Amino acid sequence: MALAFDEYGRPFIILREQEKKSRLQGLDAQKANIAAGKSVARILRTSLGPKGMDKMLQSPDGDVTITNDGATILELMDVDNQIAKLMVELSRSQDYDIGDGTTGVVVMAGSLLEQAEKLLERGIHPIRIAEGYEMASRIAVDHLESISTKYEFSATDIEPLVQTCMTTLSSKIVSRCKRALAEIAVKAVLAVADLERKDVNLDLIKVEGKVGGKLEDTELVQGIIVDKDMSHPQMPKRIEDAHIAILTCPFEPPKPKTKHKVDIDTVEKFQTLRGQEQKYFDDMVQKCKDVGATLVICQWGFDDEANHLLMQRELPAVRWVGGVELELIAIATGGRIVPRFQELTTEKLGKAGLVREKSFGTTKDRMLYIEKCANSKAVTIFIRGGNKMMIEETKRSIHDALCVARNLIINNSIVYGGGSAEISCSIAVDAAADRHPGVEQYAIRAFADALDAIPLALAENSGLAPIDTLTVVKSQHVKENNSRCGIDCNDVGTNDMKEQNVFETLIGKQQQILLATQVVKMILKIDDVITPSEY
Numbered sequence: 001m002a003l004a005f006d007e008y009g010r011p012f013i014i015l016r017e018q019e020k021k022s023r024l025q026g027l028d029a030q031k032a033n034i035a036a037g038k039s040v041a042r043i044l045r046t047s048l049g050p051k052g053m054d055k056m057l058q059s060p061d062g063d064v065t066i067t068n069d070g071a072t073i074l075e076l077m078d079v080d081n082q083i084a085k086l087m088v089e090l091s092r093s094q095d096y097d098i099g100d101g102t103t104g105v106v107v108m109a110g111s112l113l114e115q116a117e118k119l120l121e122r123g124i125h126p127i128r129i130a131e132g133y134e135m136a137s138r139i140a141v142d143h144l145e146s147i148s149t150k151y152e153f154s155a156t157d158i159e160p161l162v163q164t165c166m167t168t169l170s171s172k173i174v175s176r177c178k179r180a181l182a183e184i185a186v187k188a189v190l191a192v193a194d195l196e197r198k199d200v201n202l203d204l205i206k207v208e209g210k211v212g213g214k215l216e217d218t219e220l221v222q223g224i225i226v227d228k229d230m231s232h233p234q235m236p237k238r239i240e241d242a243h244i245a246i247l248t249c250p251f252e253p254p255k256p257k258t259k260h261k262v263d264i265d266t267v268e269k270f271q272t273l274r275g276q277e278q279k280y281f282d283d284m285v286q287k288c289k290d291v292g293a294t295l296v297i298c299q300w301g302f303d304d305e306a307n308h309l310l311m312q313r314e315l316p317a318v319r320w321v322g323g324v325e326l327e328l329i330a331i332a333t334g335g336r337i338v339p340r341f342q343e344l345t346t347e348k349l350g351k352a353g354l355v356r357e358k359s360f361g362t363t364k365d366r367m368l369y370i371e372k373c374a375n376s377k378a379v380t381i382f383i384r385g386g387n388k389m390m391i392e393e394t395k396r397s398i399h400d401a402l403c404v405a406r407n408l409i410i411n412n413s414i415v416y417g418g419g420s421a422e423i424s425c426s427i428a429v430d431a432a433a434d435r436h437p438g439v440e441q442y443a444i445r446a447f448a449d450a451l452d453a454i455p456l457a458l459a460e461n462s463g464l465a466p467i468d469t470l471t472v473v474k475s476q477h478v479k480e481n482n483s484r485c486g487i488d489c490n491d492v493g494t495n496d497m498k499e500q501n502v503f504e505t506l507i508g509k510q511q512q513i514l515l516a517t518q519v520v521k522m523i524l525k526i527d528d529v530i531t532p533s534e535y
């Protein structure tokens with residue numbers, strides 16, 4: 001603001017555009033940002049680990065989600081603060097790249113911020129902290145590499161893969177069925193994996209859910225399941241050796257549009273029109289039969305009359321099938337999607353050994369199973385559960401397990417979980433701090449302390465005394481030179497994570513550390529926050 005005078009000597013105030021904005025500078029800006037980041041991390045902290053709590057989130061339209069998955073919690077939290085949004089992004093990137101470890105990465109970032117705050121208060125410049133963190137993260141990532149082991153498995157010996165997926169699932173709501181779900185996830189991934197090229201296309205795995213039944217009824221179907229039924233109840237419920245026409249064009253006579261003018265003033269004219277429409281459709285059905293189709297799957301709907309005719313002419317059909325599903329059906333059955341009816345030929349038909357309709361319980365719900373497909377690469381995981389929330393959470397957990405299995409196929413290096421990798425890194429980073437003469441050593445040491453946040457949170461969430469437990473485990477690491485000691489969350493009686501079969505992928509853990517460091521560095525480097533203030 002500035003005070004000025006007009007030509008008559010009357011004072012007035014000049015408000016510059018900038019000053020309408022609120023502004024935080026220097027240390028205040030950093031502290032405010034750190035506080036925002038920490039508050040997000042604090043929310044997720046209690047969800048970490050096998051004994052972590054779940055969160056219930058209600059959307060503005062009343063939908064309720066109960067979940068334990070970090071990325072989903074943050075996604076649904078609808079945060080306003082920009083720094084908090086960065087944390088949401090952080091979890092999303094981990095989810096995008098790795099698929100698992102989304103809670104851990106945010107807890108880690110929160111703890112790095114907490115440590116940075118202490119250093120800032122001691123007068124260390126944020127840039128020095130950022131540099132120190134960068135060095136420390138590189139030391140930690142290298143150390144992870146050195147303590148990692150190769151995990152051997154093959155297409156016939158899938159037990160190791162199953163064990164790793166079980167670790168991921170053990171912290172989820174669905175942990176009751178972790179063995180069965182882990183096996184399903186591994187088999188699904190192996191079905192679509194190219195072990196030679198070390199490539200897995202997760203798009204070929206369809207995850208479908210239906211309310212009803214038990215979680216134990218969840219199954220892996222070697223084919224595609226579509227949440228649709230035959231368009232007419234009297235059509236056959238089971239077609240063997242099906243030749244499928246996959247249509248994205250309307251499967252009915254062309255309808256007159258509003259801009260067309262059709263004058264029908266006599267009964268005969270109406271009947272002629274009707275007859276012609278019927279003939280048109282009849283020709284279409286004939287064409288399908290001529291090329292050898294025994295089933296039509298169509299993206300569009302057809303009216304009751306057409307439906308009836310299809311039933312009479314014994315050509316089973318399924319209508320209103322979504323685009324993504326059509327694509328999967330085409331991949332699985334080796335067929336081609338036909339966008340124009342004229343282009344339908346025998347070569348474009350998909351082939352499946354069995355197409356059947358299955359009904360569930362006492363409901364009218366039916367689903368279509370397309371199995372024994374020409375290309376067995378597409379599979380479906382069909383989830384059952386008591387309610388929609390359970391199914392949705394199972395879908396998210398299965399997604400994590402699928403990602404873990406995929407990551408192992410791409411790179412079969414693992415580190416042990418339960419906080420053991422973090423403790424081991426913490427010791428290594430702490431030792432490295434002594435070798436750095438500059439101010440950065442404070443930041444490096446702080447980084448080592450921040451790594452302890454994961455085992456501390458795991459212990460706290462399991463009802464153990466956090467500091468005491470960590471001290472015991474840490475001394476075990478040093479004394480026994482054993483990097484496999486972690487937090488015995490489930491009270492199994494040993495804290496050797498190898499014996500407990502608690503693994504995580506090396507790339508996942510490395511990514512957690514790298515991503516968390518990156519975001520914290522970014523937050524530390526902000527020294528001016530200018531926001532439009534409401535007035």
Ligand code: ADP
Nearest residue numbers: 047048049050101102103104170171417418489
């Ligand atoms: P994220 O979303 O980060 O994967 P989780 O809630 O799945 O978070 O928790 C993962 C953490 O829990 C990892 O550090 C993992 O090592 C640890 N963990 C999982 N199962 C066990 C177990 N049985 N005992 C000890 N720690 C475990």
